[in-house]
Amino acid sequence: xxxxxxxxxxxxxxxxxxxxxxxxxxxxxxxxxxxxxxxxxxxxxxxxxxxxxxxxxxxxxxxxxxxxxxxxxxxxxxxxxxxxxxxxxxxxxxxxxxxxxxxxxxxxxxxxxxxxxxxxxxxxxxxxxxxxxxxxxxxxxxxxxxxxxxxxxxxxxxxxxxxxxxxxxxxxxxxxxxxxxxxxxxxxxxxxxxxxxxxxxxxxxxxxxxxxxxxxxxxxxxxxxxxxxxxxxxxxxxxxxxxxxxxxxxxxxxxxxxxxxxxxxxxxxxxxxxxxxxxxxxxxxxxxxxxxxxxxxxxxxxxxxxxxx
Amino acid sequence: xxxxxxxxxxxxxxxxxxxxxxxxxxxxxxxxxxxxxxxxxxxxxxxxxxxxxxxxxxxxxxxxxxxxxxxxxxxxxxxxxxxxxxxxxxxxxxxxxxxxxxxxxxxxxxxxxxxxxxxxxxxxxxxxxxxxxxxxxxxxxxxxxxxxxxxxxxxxxxxxxxxxxxxxxxxxxxxxxxxxxxxxxxxxxxxxxxxxxxxxxxxxxxxxxxxxxxxxxxxxxxxxxxxxxxxxxxxxxxxxxxxxxxxxxxxxxxxxxxxxxxxxxxxxxxxxxxxxxxxxxxxxxxxxxxxxxxxxxxxxxxxxxxxxxxxxxxxxxxxxxxxxxxxxxxxxxxxxxxxxxxxxxxxxxxxxxxxxxxxxxxxxxxxxxxxxxxxxxxxxxxxxxxxxxxxxxxxxxxxxxxxxxxxxxxxxxxxxxxxxxxxxxxxxxxxxxxxxxxxxxxxxxxxxxxxxxxxxxxxxxxxxxxxxxxxxxxxxxxxxxxxxxxxxxxxxxxxxxxxxxxxxxxxxxxxxxxxxxxxxx
Numbered sequence: 001x002x003x004x005x006x007x008x009x010x011x012x013x014x015x016x017x018x019x020x021x022x023x024x025x026x027x028x029x030x031x032x033x034x035x036x037x038x039x040x041x042x043x044x045x046x047x048x049x050x051x052x053x054x055x056x057x058x059x060x061x062x063x064x065x066x067x068x069x070x071x072x073x074x075x076x077x078x079x080x081x082x083x084x085x086x087x088x089x090x091x092x093x094x095x096x097x098x099x100x101x102x103x104x105x106x107x108x109x110x111x112x113x114x115x116x117x118x119x120x121x122x123x124x125x126x127x128x129x130x131x132x133x134x135x136x137x138x139x140x141x142x143x144x145x146x147x148x149x150x151x152x153x154x155x156x157x158x159x160x161x162x163x164x165x166x167x168x169x170x171x172x173x174x175x176x177x178x179x180x181x182x183x184x185x186x187x188x189x190x191x192x193x194x195x196x197x198x199x200x201x202x203x204x205x206x207x208x209x210x211x212x213x214x215x216x217x218x219x220x221x222x223x224x225x226x227x228x229x230x231x232x233x234x235x236x237x238x239x240x241x242x243x244x245x246x247x248x249x250x251x252x253x254x255x256x257x258x259x260x261x262x263x264x265x266x267x268x269x270x271x272x273x274x275x276x277x278x279x280x281x282x283x284x285x286x287x288x289x290x291x292x293x294x295x296x297x298x299x300x301x302x303x304x305x306x307x308x309x
Numbered sequence: 310x311x312x313x314x315x316x317x318x319x320x321x322x323x324x325x326x327x328x329x330x331x332x333x334x335x336x337x338x339x340x341x342x343x344x345x346x347x348x349x350x351x352x353x354x355x356x357x358x359x360x361x362x363x364x365x366x367x368x369x370x371x372x373x374x375x376x377x378x379x380x381x382x383x384x385x386x387x388x389x390x391x392x393x394x395x396x397x398x399x400x401x402x403x404x405x406x407x408x409x410x411x412x413x414x415x416x417x418x419x420x421x422x423x424x425x426x427x428x429x430x431x432x433x434x435x436x437x438x439x440x441x442x443x444x445x446x447x448x449x450x451x452x453x454x455x456x457x458x459x460x461x462x463x464x465x466x467x468x469x470x471x472x473x474x475x476x477x478x479x480x481x482x483x484x485x486x487x488x489x490x491x492x493x494x495x496x497x498x499x500x501x502x503x504x505x506x507x508x509x510x511x512x513x514x515x516x517x518x519x520x521x522x523x524x525x526x527x528x529x530x531x532x533x534x535x536x537x538x539x540x541x542x543x544x545x546x547x548x549x550x551x552x553x554x555x556x557x558x559x560x561x562x563x564x565x566x567x568x569x570x571x572x573x574x575x576x577x578x579x580x581x582x583x584x585x586x587x588x589x590x591x592x593x594x595x596x597x598x599x600x601x602x603x604x605x606x607x608x609x610x611x612x613x614x615x616x617x618x619x620x621x622x623x624x625x626x627x628x629x630x631x632x633x634x635x636x637x638x639x640x641x642x643x644x645x646x647x648x649x650x651x652x653x654x655x656x657x658x659x660x661x662x663x664x665x666x667x668x669x670x671x672x673x674x675x676x677x678x679x680x681x682x683x684x685x686x687x688x689x690x691x692x693x694x695x696x697x698x699x700x701x702x703x704x705x706x707x708x709x710x711x712x713x714x715x716x717x718x719x720x721x722x723x724x725x726x727x728x729x730x731x732x733x734x735x736x737x738x739x740x741x742x743x744x745x746x747x748x749x750x751x752x753x754x755x756x757x758x759x760x761x762x763x764x765x766x767x768x769x770x771x772x773x774x775x776x777x778x779x780x781x782x783x784x785x786x787x788x789x790x791x792x793x794x795x796x797x798x799x800x801x802x803x804x805x806x807x808x809x810x811x812x813x814x815x816x817x818x819x820x821x822x823x824x825x826x827x828x829x830x
Binding site for chain 1: 369371390391392394395396401403407408409410411412416417419420421422425426427428429586587588589
């Protein structure tokens with residue numbers, strides 16, 4: 001493999017990693033305040049169809065994104081109502097929600113299969129890179145890729161340097177303390193469940209409006225679940241999500257590239273690669289936890305009820 | 310506080326009228342009228358379950374009362390949640406600290422503080438907190454992660470947290486239960502300092518001597534009712550004790566150590582090294598022996614390796630190095646081997662480790678005997694036998710429950726502990742590892758647990774008593790050792806220890822004079 005191919009794979013990996021990055025930033029926020037949102041896959045699918053539908057109906061991709069934000073916030077509020085207010089089991093709720101959304105998105109999406117959206121996110125041309133065309137695959141990305149990077153940095157700043165970020169961290173590690181100091185744990189958990197859901201929705205919209213502009217049933221293809229592993233890999237730190245997401249993305253790109261190069265390995269095996277990776281990562285993270293102590297939020301997936309332990 | 314406050318009739322700063330609170334099946338507070346004066350240290354004295362904590366949780370907004378009113382400086386306030394309590398100037402230092410272990414000291418102090426802007430300016434915050442801690446003489450480093458602090462230091466952080474918010478009332482719930490004797494002395498100095506700066510302190514305790522030392526006035530609660538409020542100078546420990554338990558206190562009979570029992574080592578632990586749950590080295594080569602009929606008391610501030618030691622001795626925690634031998638035979642491997650060798654465990658966590666919460670009392674009491682006939686019948690269980698044998702044990706150990714089929718989780722702490730004792734003692738152990746065996750129990754239950762342990766000692770059982778209650782250790786133990794940061798001092802006869810030397814060993818400092826025993830940093 002020459003340098004050009006490697007740079008191409010990295011560029012392709014950044015594109016492929018971007019939806020993971022959006023979802024992972026959101027999930028880090030949700031998990032840091034104690035909510036395990038396993039509805040990501042479903043939220044991505046709903047985001048993908050909502051974005052595609054509104055973008056093709058109005059002919060404006062930004063209206064598509066706006067619709068995704070509204071719908072995802074609504075879905076996130078429903079999830080929060082169940083998991084935070086009614087204290088349902090978060091694992092079961094997330095899985096049931098995903099199954100529901102898989103079906104719903106397929107139903108809504110029926111008329112849009114094969115429909116071409118006129119306005120989608122295109123790679124930004126960077127004429128000043130004409131001198132070094134090799135770098136183009138890396139830096140010529142669509143606007144959502146750049147927003148994701150900014151969002152990642154902003155999330156780091158928010159979590160560690162602001163008062164709201166402090167409350168977010170406290171809500172996940174010791175909600176009773178936060179409550180005793182007069183900050184509503186429910187409010188904090190509602191906010192970030194909704195924010196996390198919006199970002200998962202945008203991740204889905206990225207798939208249908210930028211990554212492969214079209215609507216295909218079940219097009220999230222496990223990326224939502226992958227994100228859960230990614231959050232573990234990032235050790236629940238927002239600044240780490242970017243490394244993890246791009247790494248996963250590069251594995252995607254690599255598996256396609258190797259397939260195209262006609263390597264004598266069954267293509268199914270190569271495509272399996274990005275999905276085996278999470279298993280390996282989860283083992284590594286739990287091994288690290290055994291050595292150095294777990295750094296997962298202490299009350300992850302544990303609903304809060306004042307007065308109970 | 311005005312300088313003449315002592316001369317004029319002190320102002321009623323906080324008044325509770327007719328506070329009543331019921332929980333399913335329990336009347337926790339029954340029309341309590343409590344008056345707190347400005348600038349006093351007011352002790353709230355009572356046994357576990359007397360309603361002290363419920364009353365204070367009502368003041369801090371964690372519970373809402375069923376009836377009653379709260380007045381601050383003569384004005385009625387409605388405290389519906391912690392936010393209201395803070396707005397009314399009521400701050401509480403809980404027995405189990407409300408600190409986020411993963412966060413820094415300064416972060417913990419500013420959580421939820423209204424006047425904090427959206428952006429955290431670390432240097433400014435750190436400076437501000439350092440100033441405050443200097444003003445009240447409460448040394449603490451704002452930049453340390455709370456996890457790395459000792460219990461005494463954590464308590465200081467809690468107090469600073471309340472001072473930072475300029476709380477007028479400071480409620481301390483059993484503040485000395487996690488402290489060494491020296492740290493307790495320090496705490497009393499801080500409290501007096503706060504009093505002179507005009508704060509009102511409510512001090513919750515069940516320890517008479519502490520109350521007599523620190524309080525201006527004392528209120529005794531029993532069974533949810535307020536018995537009386539009086540000036541400390543007009544009462545005596547004896548009178549307080551009588552009000553507290555409703556009868557004359559019996560002094561626990563000092564144990565005559567049975568010299569007849571032949572002294573031979575039962576347990577030999579050598580070089581025990583083990584990791585804690587967080588992966589840190591929790592035990593660093595601990596070696597000791599316990600002889601037949603000996604109670605070895607292990608003192609120490611919690612979190613210094615006690616739990617890990619208990620788990621290592623009962624086979625629940627794998628050893629990195631070292632051996633456990635009982636009567637010259639090494640035991641290793643599964644927990645079952647330790648049980649079969651004759652080691653009984655009265656665990657720290659009665660619900661999680663000591664019992665299966667949703668199982669019935671019968672099932673819980675036979676957990677150690679179901680493998681053997683007569684309860685075992687081939688590969689099935691003989692339920693009739695189980696009920697017969699279990700029922701007899703429950704009766705013998707006076708476990709009070711509505712029916713033997715009641716799930717154990719519905720039992721009170723005392724009855725639960727009796728059931729665990731019934732199971733662990735009835736199998737005739739050679740060694741009992743008892744961890745905080747009387748934690749959270751009322752005086753009667755404490756007496757009973759102590760009597761069972763002494764009875765086992767007389768039978769010739771070796772006992773390792775791990776406790777944070779120094780009084781308990783001094784009352785029961787033949788010899789005492791101290792554990793600090795995973796290392797154990799050699800054991801000494803209990804008469805060779807004093808409260809001071811024990812306290813120093815618990816903090817890992819050599820015992821010298823008062824001055825050099827300073828532990829502020």
